Amino acid sequence: MKSLSYSLLAGVMLTAFACKKDNYAPPSSSLTGTLLYKGDTVGVEYNQVPYQLYQFGFGKTGSIDGTFAPDGNMSQLLFNGNYKFIIPNGQGPFMWPQTPAGAPDSLSITMNGSQHINIEVTPFYMIRNAKITNSGGTLTANFKAEQIITDANAKGIERVVLFVDKTQFASNANPLASASINGGDITDPNNITITLAAPNVAPQKYVFARIAVKIQGVEDLLYGSVQQIPL
């Protein structure tokens, strides 16, 4: 009986004095951003291009990691405070500013409520005038690969690819179908055409298609926007 009352008392006390005051509220300021080149979005692959946020002033140097969505967007819930934003070296189909020592240069962000940032990058190429059409079960993609970086850092095109998938995650990661042209076989970068027989996705009446450019010596592919193509 006595032990029961003790445990009851303990239970009541635990409930009564449960930590309420000393818990932090969850982070509530939303940071969103978009990869942009002069106002045009830079498309990437799902879960492949990471970014890092550092909140300094706390002694530790670990980063808050995340990756960009296929349409170049990122979002992160943060506490208010000062942050630095970087994209690690060697990531993404673009150049991110570097310090003279070769470390990625950082973007300072002060969070005080939610905000949206434009993340300006310099891609090696941009996909322009992308048109993907279906005629009688043959998908035809036509676009222009505009070279943006033409100085000493210029890189050639390794291949251009058309990815087709049942979902909007049409990309290098296990696509349903794909067709590519090697960089050396491209005669006119201003007018590249890739054709591909549409895969059978019945009963679905449409596929998602996306153009990508693989740049020599760059791991991540540069993507155009995802297009839903009725079959």
Next chain:
Amino acid sequence: MKKILFIALPVMALFAGCKKESEFLDIPPIQVLPSDVTFSDPALVLAVAGDLYNRQLDFSGLDNGWSSFTDFSESFPSENGSYFYVNRTGWDYSQWGVNWSDAYHYIRDLNLFIQRDSASKELTADDKKRFLAEGRFLRANFYFEMAKRMGGVPLILTPLDYDFKGDPSYLQSARAKESDIYDFVISEAEAIKNDLPADVNEKSRATKGAALAMEARAALYAGSIAKYGANTPAVSLPGGEVGIPSSKAADYYQKALKAAQSLINGEAGAYKLYQVLPNLADNFTAIFLDKSSVNQESIFIEDFKVNGGKTHAFTTNDQPYSFSDEGGDAGRLNPSLNFVEAFEKLDNTYAPLPTVDGAGNPIYYDTLQKIFAGRDARLEGTVIIPGSKFKGNTVDIWAGYVLADGSIFTSDNATNQKPLPGTTTPIQVVGNDGPIGGLELRTQSGFYIRKWLDPQVGSGRRGRGSDVAFIRYRFAEVLLNAAEAAFELGDMNTAALYMNQVRARAGLTIPLTTGEITFDRIVHERRVELAFEGHQLYDMKRWRLATAVWDGTPTSKADLLSNIGSATKKSTQPWGLWPYKYYNPGSPNNGKWLYKEVLPSPVTGVNRFQLGNYYSFIGDDVRSANPKIVRQPNQ
């Protein structure tokens, strides 16, 4: 009488209590051996060294569990809890790293061992020298293991002590250059090799042979990182912590060749290839089982002893299902068809195992093993193929019947018998040892592992375990290291000489001419000779081939059967080869065997190796504690 006692007691107490106050609690411990006592007796030092030997690091190790041998599509993991190996679409950047704090704890213990051994006055000069060399060997070998995983790491060569003054920053060291670690390994090996015994029969302790083998491998790794690192300029750091300038390649290759040649020429003892048994496949298997003095191939091993407290469960976990000593604890590691197809024909050419003829009709074989005939003996020495024997009995691998109309007639378990169409008596319609899609603990690729599998009675029992030793360095690898170094230096005659020795032992008696020694051949030879010995990942990393071979796109059947023998051949999903019995009583082929290439049903992911995977992630906690440690490239 009583009076005397009364006087004597205080007097005695006075004398007994007469100890300096500061020494009052200074009592020698009785349960801990102080280091000066330990380092006065060679038997005690050996006990300390034994612990240090036990803490060496292996990628694949018999005491690391069977799954340390799987992955990379060289095998299929047939265990429900391990399908993630074939479900995932890539590797985390922290994969293959080490526990930083354990690693530097071990290095501190090695440094203390070296320091205390050097300070010892009671040990004989010979003992002292040998223990010192052993400590330095273990330390160098461990730094080599660290460099393979993470490139340059802080090179700590003395035990570090904190002064408790509140600022530990003087203990923070930056990462050494990757080349510095390799230079350290090479120079340590050179420095200690003559202090170690040149004894072929000493295998579980460091010997001159082990030092030379380590030196050759380390120099070869450094040379290839220097040479092939040029293909992936993104995989480098400005401080040289990752990446070695290509100008250093030739020098490293020369050092590798020199070290390997001094071992091959007998400077460290009469090491030679194991050529004992008349059957070449059995002979190849026996290299890994024979621990007697007949085996002069193994150089440095991690030994085990049944009833001696150190055994492993490799055989328990991987024995064929129907042979299991533990009723179903079996069959996890299944070599893939990707790997099996790599074995050459005896005329030195590559060809897929013929399952269909030119017109696409199945080829029917009289016996299960016939399809594998005329191949490199290492195939059957490494892999248990359908119809071959283990522990004297035939392994029962077949996936069911193929009927006259081409349909498959099988069951979901060998114990579930069914009558064949047109008959009434239920019979077994699938092999006792598999393969059945998705059924764990039996082969799902059509093969079982033979390398390291212990044929001793009772070796598959959990309680007894197996004491097959893990070979860390062996003579055939030294020959291949020498061949590769010579090839890279343009000395094709030497390369062919060493490579042909290894090949002849496997039954490939037509020697390769100097013109036939190519980079692809070197890559191929290491893959088939050194399979399941923990080399695959590091070889692919140092040649910078990993991103091409594990490119993240699915392996189709056409991919599987083409480009065999090419160094950049894709291998992202483990395939299997399933044998079927043909059932068509009216046909002359009735009862014969046919084969189908099958992608086991749990294989849904692909191997995708990214540039950031070349060097394992160093934890944020480590870099927070020591800001001098730079991040790996591409992560």
